[in-house]
Amino acid sequence: MFxxxxxLIIREAKVTDASFYxxxxxxxxxxxxxxxKGLKTIEETxxxxxxxxxxxxxxxxxxxxxxxSKESNKAIGLSSALQREKLEFIDVGYGxxxxxxxxxxxxEATRLIIEYVRETFKQEKVYAFTMPKNEPSKxxxxxxxxxxxxxxxxxxxxxxxxxEYKF
Numbered sequence: 212m213f214x215x216x217x218x219l220i221i222r223e224a225k226v227t228d229a230s231f232y233x234x235x236x237x238x239x240x241x242x243x244x245x246x247x248k249g250l251k252t253i254e255e256t257x258x259x260x261x262x263x264x265x266x267x268x269x270x271x272x273x274x275x276x277x278x279x280s281k282e283s284n285k286a287i288g289l290s291s292a293l294q295r296e297k298l299e300f301i302d303v304g305y306g307x308x309x310x311x312x313x314x315x316x317x318x319e320a321t322r323l324i325i326e327y328v329r330e331t332f333k334q335e336k337v338y339a340f341t342m343p344k345n346e347p348s349k350x351x352x353x354x355x356x357x358x359x360x361x362x363x364x365x366x367x368x369x370x371x372x373x374x375e376y377k378f
Contacts (some may be wrong), residue, residue, distance in 0.1 A: 212247055212276060214326075214345060215281075215323075216323055217281075217313060218315075219239060219279065219316065220281060221276050221290055221323055221327075223274070223277070224263065224275050224276060225260075225264075225278045226260050226264065228260065229253050229257040229260055231277070231285075233253045234290075234308060235288070235306060235308055236250050237290060238306075244249060245344050253370075263275055264278065265295050269291060272292075272332075273294055273301065274292055274293070274297055275291045276289065276291065276324075277289065278316065287316060288307035288308060288320060289307075290305050290323070291323065292328050292337075297365060298338060298365075300334050300337055300375075301332060302322045303325060303328065303337050304339065305317050305320055305321050312347075316323040317351055318355060321339075321351070321355055322351075327354075336375050336376055338373065338375050339376070340363075340366070340371040341374070342363050342371060342372070343370070343372055349374075350371070352374045353374075355376065356375035357376045357378075358373050358375055358376075359373070359374055
């Protein structure tokens with residue numbers, strides 16, 4: 212998968228992205244709002260990515276993707292499009308390095324992923340989830356046109372805010 216906008220490229224994650232993902236997965240906001248992967252070294256992150264990439268290969272175009280700034284040619288974030296067992300429709304996700312937030316990249320990348328899902332998988336809508344205390348993420352989803360539809364346990368044992376975007 213490879214999609215782009217004026218400022219961004221979104222492509223499949225690669226094992227060579229391990230140092231970037233190590234930084235992202237250990238970003239304090241990632242740990243607070245998404246998950247603590249417990250990855251303490253780049254080597255552990257490399258092994259984790261190898262596992263993710265093996266799983267992505269079986270998802271027919273779904274999975275985790277690296278977001279790259281065209282200006283710097285560096286990885287700045289992650290986008291995802293996944294089909295969860297509990298859900299009827301694909302869900303989209305995002306996460307950026309803290310130094311890259313506030314520049315509109317998350318919205319831009321998420322718009323690209325939404326369009327990718329619409330065109331490739333012909334679904335009538337997508338979902339997105341965020342923790343109730345993650346106000347910036349909730350604001351972003353609403354600004355993108357997502358509607359809050361309720362609370363649901365999707366990950367772990369805690370309820371997340373569920374949003375849907377209808378095409």
